[in-house]
Every structure is written in C-alpha cells, then in structure tokens.
Amino acid sequence: ISTDLPVSTNLSQIEAYSNKQDQEWANNEFSGFSMPLVEIEEMIFSDPETAKEMFLKFEKGLKIEDRVRLKVQLLYHLNKLESAEKLATAFLKERPQSQIAPTIYYYLNKALFSQNKPLDQDQILRDIALKELSPKTRGDLLLMFSHEAQIKGEILTAIQYQLELLSNPETTDQVDLEKITLLIKEVHSMEELRILLVNYPNLEW
Numbered sequence: 001i002s003t004d005l006p007v008s009t010n011l012s013q014i015e016a017y018s019n020k021q022d023q024e025w026a027n028n029e030f031s032g033f034s035m036p037l038v039e040i041e042e043m044i045f046s047d048p049e050t051a052k053e054m055f056l057k058f059e060k061g062l063k064i065e066d067r068v069r070l071k072v073q074l075l076y077h078l079n080k081l082e083s084a085e086k087l088a089t090a091f092l093k094e095r096p097q098s099q100i101a102p103t104i105y106y107y108l109n110k111a112l113f114s115q116n117k118p119l120d121q122d123q124i125l126r127d128i129a130l131k132e133l134s135p136k137t138r139g140d141l142l143l144m145f146s147h148e149a150q151i152k153g154e155i156l157t158a159i160q161y162q163l164e165l166l167s168n169p170e171t172t173d174q175v176d177l178e179k180i181t182l183l184i185k186e187v188h189s190m191e192e193l194r195i196l197l198v199n200y201p202n203l204e205w
Contacts, residue, residue: 037066041073048077069100072107076114085111092125102129106137113144135170143174150183156192159183163200 036058043051052074059067068091075084088108092101105125112119120126126145130138146161162180165171187193 037062037070040070044070044073044077048074052078065095065098065100069103072104076107076111081111081115084108085115085117089120092122096125101125102132103137105129106133106141109141109144113148119144119148130164135168136174139165139171139174142171155183155186156195159187159196160199163196167200167202 036054040051040054040058043054055070055074062070068087072084072088072091075081075087084107088104088111091098091104092108095101098104102125105120105122106129109119129141133141142161142165146158149155149158149161159180162175162183165175166180184193184196187196
C-alpha cells in the first residue's frame, strides 16, 4: 500500500484512487469490519504518522465524505498545508451543503492561516461553520478571523470577532481580555464605540 496521501481536486478521482489497492486483499480485510473512524480521527492529533498508516489501510472501505474529512485533517497535521488547502477547496466547491462542510471549511482556513494566505471569507460557509462547529474549533476560527482583520487594519471587525468569543459561555475560556483592551484602545471613533455598545449590550464595559 502506498504510504503517501494522494491529493486530487476532483472528487471522482478521489473515489477512483481506492481502486488502485489490491481488490482481493481489500475484500478479505474489510469483510464484516467496522471502520475505526473515531480512533483514526483521535490519533490524528497525537500521532498523525500512525493515523496516516491506519487511514491508508482502511481508506477503501470509507464513504467519500469520511475519506475527505480524514484526509484533509491528516494533510494539515502532517504539515502538507497546500495539499490540505486544495482538497478542502475542491470539496467545498462541489459539496458546499455537505454535513461535513463546516469542518472542511475550518481546516481550509487553518491551512490558509498557517501559510499566511488570506482566509476564505465565504459568508454562507462562515456563518454555518460558526453555528455548527464545536466550541473549541469555533473559537479558533473566530480568533483567526480577528487576527486577519487586525492585520488589515479593520479594528472594529477584529474586536467584534473577539467579543463573539466573550459573549458565548462556551468560548469565554479562549478570550484574551488584554488583547481586547488593546484593540479597543485603537478605536478613536465614537460611532464605532457606539456600535460595540449597541451590539453587545450585555457585556460589562
């Protein structure tokens, strides 16, 4: 079995790749077998090389969405950032309404952020991701957007992303209050301060 993770920008090619493996071996190996999706996904964070070996072993028996989800995560954690970006972009282009789109969108932006490239600002995908991602990944995505906005000089937008973290009990542990304070000090417009007060009335200022 190849030890490389092939990357294709065409989902039909991703499907076709699995046929390169030995069919007889695959049939014997996968008969009555339940794919260890959870085990592979958990291992990606602690030991991506071993997770890659497991993924390649069981890849043929995976549904395409499970395959793409694991592959994008593996590519990112193996520091193959451009490959993760290309695969994530291709998937979101072809299946933007997929149930795994929020996760793929998150890793697309993780890959872009790590390459110092502009983040993907697709409003529909962004809103769905921020609604459906787990608190930890949602917070991470908000921080990436806040950082990019600050770099671009969009201070009000950067603050608003930070305040989204602060206003949600599930993400308050990711808040850097000192960072928010420094950003607010960069706001010199009374109108922008008023916008913050109106949009976040329940926060203690």
